[in-house]
Amino acid sequence: MDSGERRIVLTYAPTRRAGDGLAALLDLDDRLGETLRTTTEPMLGQIRLQWWHDALCALDSAPPPAEPVLEGVARHVLSEGIAGAMVAEIVDGWQMLLQEQLDEAALHGFAGRGRQLFGLAARLANADPGDPAGRAGEGWALADVALRLSDPAEAATARRMAEDALAEATKLRWSRNGRALGAMAHLARLDLAGVAPGAPKRTGRALWHRMTGR
Template structure:
């Protein structure tokens, strides 16, 4: 799973497209996604993974009632994201999405869609924090982004093929939209996922390659 830090130059470029006042909110949401990805990478026992994800679900929901505990990701969410009007409870579906990977022995089409739609709620929360436009395809882009990223990390060939087949039309739809200026950071992430999906299976993205950077710059200028 992603787990990319904000030191990734392409992510930093995408973050720079966000309105300055909300850039920290998007960074905090991506850090949450990174933390959940890292949790799954480092958990071998499903029961333990479910317990750790349950802790995150409860901690996110509690942000609406009490101060964040001494955990850097939660503190950043409270400081940057809740300040924009996004509730902690709205972030819980992201955890539900990640839980699918632990709960399901077989990642069939239904399970993968539930994962993508849950994890993809990150784009919905980010869209509100960024004050994205009403026409920005947030859920479509978020689901496609989540599935495209997962497809690069699945060991089972059939599961990867299904994830890619589900992600492709969603990212095509997101790529055909004209994103609002406030939503272009998320559009940039969707375009990167679409470029990754076009690579041969197993090939790592050439981060910072001229074609990729050029595509992001065109998106910044035009919203396409």
């Protein structure tokens, strides 16, 4: 999902506040991913991610520092009654990528990144409890990493897990309030299928989901 698709998906949120909350969570996720991509030493990566974890937890008892991502989380997520410690669980998922071997157990832990992000976004949107936000988030996160891993075996395991989760998440009809997240799940499936961002098929698929929930 490129920046253009993200802007479109955010308009699927039921309210401006829900859209702003989802945007803040995605901005945080982007920053965490960038933190790992720009870190060559696992120990340094752990230290940097731990800083984010601690900074998010600290939002529960103090105003955010002068850091745009943390300010966005405080303004658009914590203001809706969600604790910083809950947002920090997204960091826990990213930390799994620091393991030497990404076996199925490690990848399941990494999938928690998406499960928590989508769960919080569903809460902000007041989505229906029947929406498969958790599985959609797992599949979204695993699809993302499957396309980035250099080890063929690890990439294949992540892809299989992503396909399973996304198949479950996209076979159901989503509530209107959850359709921003449902659209992200459908776009993740197209990522795995090799359909590049900006392709008409992606735009049409997202629009169909917005109209029907399918």
